[in-house]
Amino acid sequence: MALQGVMDTLKRTTLDEIGVSFSLADLLRDLKIEGENVEILLFSPSEKYYEFLQQKAEEALKSVGAKEVKVEFTSEPPKQQQQAPTPPPQENPFENKRRIPNVKKVIAVASGKGGVGKSTVAVNLAAALKKMGYNVGYLDADMYGPSGPTMLGAKDKQVTAKEGNILIAPESHGIKLMSIGLLLPSEDTPVIWRGPVLFKALSQFLFDIDWGDEGLDFLIIDLPPGTGDVQITLGQTAEIDGAVIVTTPQDVALIDVKKGIQMFNEVEIPILGIVENMSYFVCPDNGKKYEIFGKSRTEEIAKQYGTDVLSKIPIEPKVAEFADLGIPIVLAKPDSESAKAFIEAAQNLIKKLSQ
Ligand SMILES: Nc1ncnc2c1ncn2[C@@H]1O[C@H](COP(=O)(O)OP(=O)(O)OP(=O)(O)O)[C@@H](O)[C@H]1O
Ligand SMILES: [Mg+2]
Numbered sequence: 001m002a003l004q005g006v007m008d009t010l011k012r013t014t015l016d017e018i019g020v021s022f023s024l025a026d027l028l029r030d031l032k033i034e035g036e037n038v039e040i041l042l043f044s045p046s047e048k049y050y051e052f053l054q055q056k057a058e059e060a061l062k063s064v065g066a067k068e069v070k071v072e073f074t075s076e077p078p079k080q081q082q083q084a085p086t087p088p089p090q091e092n093p094f095e096n097k098r099r100i101p102n103v104k105k106v107i108a109v110a111s112g113k114g115g116v117g118k119s120t121v122a123v124n125l126a127a128a129l130k131k132m133g134y135n136v137g138y139l140d141a142d143m144y145g146p147s148g149p150t151m152l153g154a155k156d157k158q159v160t161a162k163e164g165n166i167l168i169a170p171e172s173h174g175i176k177l178m179s180i181g182l183l184l185p186s187e188d189t190p191v192i193w194r195g196p197v198l199f200k201a202l203s204q205f206l207f208d209i210d211w212g213d214e215g216l217d218f219l220i221i222d223l224p225p226g227t228g229d230v231q232i233t234l235g236q237t238a239e240i241d242g243a244v245i246v247t248t249p250q251d252v253a254l255i256d257v258k259k260g261i262q263m264f265n266e267v268e269i270p271i272l273g274i275v276e277n278m279s280y281f282v283c284p285d286n287g288k289k290y291e292i293f294g295k296s297r298t299e300e301i302a303k304q305y306g307t308d309v310l311s312k313i314p315i316e317p318k319v320a321e322f323a324d325l326g327i328p329i330v331l332a333k334p335d336s337e338s339a340k341a342f343i344e345a346a347q348n349l350i351k352k353l354s355q
Contacts, residue, residue, distance in 0.1 A: 001033050001066055010040075013060040018049060019132050020347050024057055027354050029074055036067035043354040045075050045105050046217040048133050075104050099239045100206055102215035103137070105353060108234065108269065111246040112256020114225035117277035118246045120323055121313070121345070122222035123151045125244070126175050127328035128346035134217035137169060139205060140179030141234065142224040143198060149181040153326020159183060168210045173331055176211050199233055206238045226256075227263040235267025242272035242353065244310065244345075249279055249296035257298075261305045272352045273310035274302050275345050281315045282337055289314075310352070311345035314338050 010025040030041035038061050042053055054071045061069045100106055109122040119142070126138045140148030149155045157170035159182050169176040180201070211219070221240070224230050234240065243264045247253045257274065264271055276298045281290045292315070302309050313319075314337050322332040330339045 001036060001038060001064075003031075003033060005064060006031065006033060006038060006061065006066075009060050009064050010057075013056055015053075015056065018052060019343075020350065021344075022347070022351050024053070024060070026351055027053070036065065037070070038066045038068070039070040039072070041072045041074055043075070044073050045350070045353065046134055047073075048217075097237060097239045098207065100219060102211055103219040104215070104217050105241045106219045106221065106239065107272070107349065108221045108223055108240050108243045109246060110223045110231065110243055110260055110264070111225055111253075112227065112258075112260040113247070113253045116225075116246050116248045116253055117313070118225065119147045119151055119222050120319060121244070121246045121275050121277060121342070122220050123148065123323070124328045124330045124339075124342040125346050125349065126218070126220045127173060127330040128343045129218050129220075129350075130174050131330065131334075131343070132346065135176075135212070135214050136174075137176040137178075137209075137211050137216045137219040139209070139219060139221045140177070140181065141202065141205065141221050141230055143180050143201065143230060144224055146179045146181035148177060148179040148222055150326060151323045151328065152177055154179075154182070155326070157182060162210065164208070165204065166208050166210050167204070169212070171212075172326075173328065176216065178205060178209050180205075195229065198229055202230060202233055203237065206234070227259055231263060232267065235264070235269055240269045242270045242349075244272050244349065245274045246277055247274060247298060248277055249291070249293040249298060251297070254297060254301050257301055258305070261307070271305070271307045272349055273308045274298055275310050276312045278315045279312035308348070308352075310348040311341050313341040313345070 010028055011023050013024040027042045028040060029043050032039040040057060044053060050073055057071050058069045109118050111118045126136045130136045138148055140146045152172045152175060154172035154177055157172060159170060160168045162168060169178045245257055245260050247257045261271055276296060281292050299309055316336060316338040318333055318336060319329045319338050322329050329336060330342050333339055
């Protein structure tokens with residue numbers, strides 16, 4: 001079998017059935033062709049789709065003349081990253097980074113500027129991934145202004161603890177969650193953290209949570225705004241598979257995007273892409289799009305830093321209304337313009353993780 005023919009077939013084999021907009025070729029990690037036999041290695045963060053992907057690949061390749069098709073799977077980062085020469089330990093300040101137990105992919109959602117919609121994006125990314133069938137957790141690392149419990153309709157959920165100070169994450173809309181907001185006596189209690197206490201609380205949130213017997217395919221971490229203690233601590237102690245930066249199209253927000261990207265580069269966390277929130281407004285009367293913050297320069301900035309825009313989310317009053325009601329828009333109004341844009345962001349995120 002010819003390599004080009006196999007590649008073309010994999011490219012043609014789209015995976016619409018599981019709600020993603022990419023093809024087998026996007027997941028391809030390795031390919032061996034021996035005569036009529038084809039062996040492929042596919043990226044998949046979860047075992048959930050192994051059977052489906054296997055069947056898809058077999059069908060497609062056999063239809064173009066393959067005799068035997070062997071499919072293997074990996075959830076590991078790409079080869080070039082694995083093979084990169086590791087610097088001697090004394091030169092690596094992050095050698096103590098630990099993996100968060102029982103979680104396959106850890107994604108941090110960050111922004112340089114406050115109020116751009118980080119929590120909204122984090123919660124809806126979690127909901128979109130859940131809708132695709134993954135096991136998802138949401139960790140609200142905003143220790144000063146936790147909004148996760150409200151946005152996920154989980155304000156009344158109880159956190160229980162088990163042996164060894166392990167906190168058991170409750171669930172809402174099928175998403176496991178943890179937030180300091182669930183542990184405080186009342187929503188109005190101001191949280192004043194001193195350095196070491198913050199460090200300890202955050203460390204417990206990262207490493208001492210029971211995310212359920214099945215574990216998680218994705219853990220979405222909602223960060224506080226800016227580049228402060230929480231971000232640095234997280235970056236230095238936990239292995240994060242990638243960061244998503246949220247911004248709005250205004251120049252003031254974009255200046256902070258650059259700071260955010262630089263900070264993640266410093267703590268060696270790959271940037272998966274930028275989500276531009278409140279990108280435009282769709283007039284309900286005539287369906288026309290209005291770029292109310294002016295022409296966006298987000299793409300230009302993304303390019304400058306070697307990353308991509310994962311999605312552009314419109315302003316829709318429903319997003320905020322349902323957030324206040326505790327239902328992510330992706331679940332409340334899956335056909336809305338904004339829900340579709342959040343789902344696109346989740347799909348592009350998976351695509352990015354597979355590259
Ligand atoms: N696309 C959108 N359309 C309409 N409203 C939105 C949209 N995105 C976010 N909002 C609303 O804007 C407000 C701020 O969003 P959010 O709390 O997600 O921002 P944040 O970046 O997490 O803020 P903070 O920096 O305080 O953590 C919320 O009331 C939210 O419901
Ligand atoms: Mg927030």
